[in-house]
Amino acid sequence: MEAVDIAGSSNIATKSFTLKELTNATRNFGDDCFIGKGGGSGRVYKGQLDEQVVAIKQVEPNDKKKFLVEGIMLSLLHHPNIVDLIGYCADGDHHRLLVYKYMPLGSLKDYLHDVSPGKKQLDWETRTKISLEAAKGLEYLHDKSQPPVIHRNINCSNILLDEGYQAKLSGFSLAKLGSIGGKTHVSMKLEGTIGYIAPEYVRTGELSLKSDIYSFGVVLLEIFTGKRAIENSTDGEECNLVEWANPLIKDEKFSEMADPMLQGHYPAKGLEQALIIAQMCVHEQPTNRPAIAEVVAFLTHIASGKYDSESQDVQNST
Incomplete structure (x- = not known):
């Protein structure tokens, strides 16, 4: 060798x-x-x-x-x-x-959507830890790499889990070097995973760092709601997670969105903030989405667990 x-x-x-x-x-x-x-x-x-x-x-x-x-x-x-x-x-x-x-704990998808019998449920702290670490991996691609790297296929299957639920980004076969010299985007043939692809990339083929932010926002919604990016309803219709989440977040119906697997064990203020961050990431207009450094800062605050008195565990407050 x-x-x-x-x-x-x-x-x-x-x-x-x-x-x-x-x-x-x-x-x-x-x-x-x-x-x-x-x-x-x-x-x-x-x-x-x-x-x-x-x-x-x-x-x-x-x-x-x-x-x-x-x-x-x-x-x-x-x-x-x-x-x-x-x-x-x-x-x-x-x-x-x-x-x-080898990643012994598999992928994030294994814990959110393809849960086998006996597999440990992800608690609130583990979900925030995975969210933050995945965001730090993306921050490295966007802000520390020169030129920056657009992952182009951020989804819960491509977030792998090492010992201790340490999150690692994988699936780099579609990755693309980002634009340099003042350009805001590159033009690429449409590739990626349905449900995670940014709308402007679908419409125009224009790919940017903010395309990854959109995909990551979908992952955040999955982590905290337990729903898939694309759900098949009982009547055969497809339900888009972003389209489902936006009106509920606008109406501040955060508790209705929480993953039932959490069984009410989450801080109300933490869930609210996490879902609002996710909504910012999936904004229709790429210029209105936060940079990944901002997302990392927000998630760091949430993962710290330092909330005000309104943020007690929902289950314990009922």
Whole structure:
């Protein structure tokens, strides 16, 4: 196993694995090692490389560009709230794999929407912690990276959870370098996950950092309401989470929006503030959405739990 450069850049060093190494690590990509579908495309397997447990994503043969984008991006991006890329395998035209540090707690989606029997429910403190850490990962992409990085596929499947529910952004196959030199956006073919895509990107193809803010706002709504970005109603109609949430927030019906799984154990003022922040993020006009640094500041305050006397636990106040 040698250290090599993914695209010939001396600044993009990562490990190259052979197909045989990864086949052995996953018991020939056996069903018992399969752990799910990766963000965008590809099957993901749990494997063992020496003493390290890893997650190995198979990239579809026709997704060579996404393989390169994700590999290069994650080789350059290093932050506690960004998933760790260990290496890759490019064996001919049909075997392209990315190797990550294994996230033992799965994805945020596993705890909000695809909850298996016996899985621990996310309490209020854990939800605010995950929200804040995911926001810090996005802040790193937007404000610390030069040039800035637009993730372009922020959703609850692409927020992975390490030990202690530490949140890490993943799914960088659609990531794009942001505009520089005073430009406010770049023009891109429409890609992403339905329900999370900013309206201006849908209408015009114009992508900006504020497009990520919209997507993150949808995630915040999911975290605190427990609802999916797109829900299928009993009559077969699709319900958009943003369209459902906006009038309720406007009418200050915050308690009606709380995830029933919280069972009333949340601070009323904290929920109100979290939902208002989410609404700001999903504003129709991108210029009216907050910058990610502002979102981090708001969520830091909420996660601190320093509320006034009105903010007692709802369950305890009834």
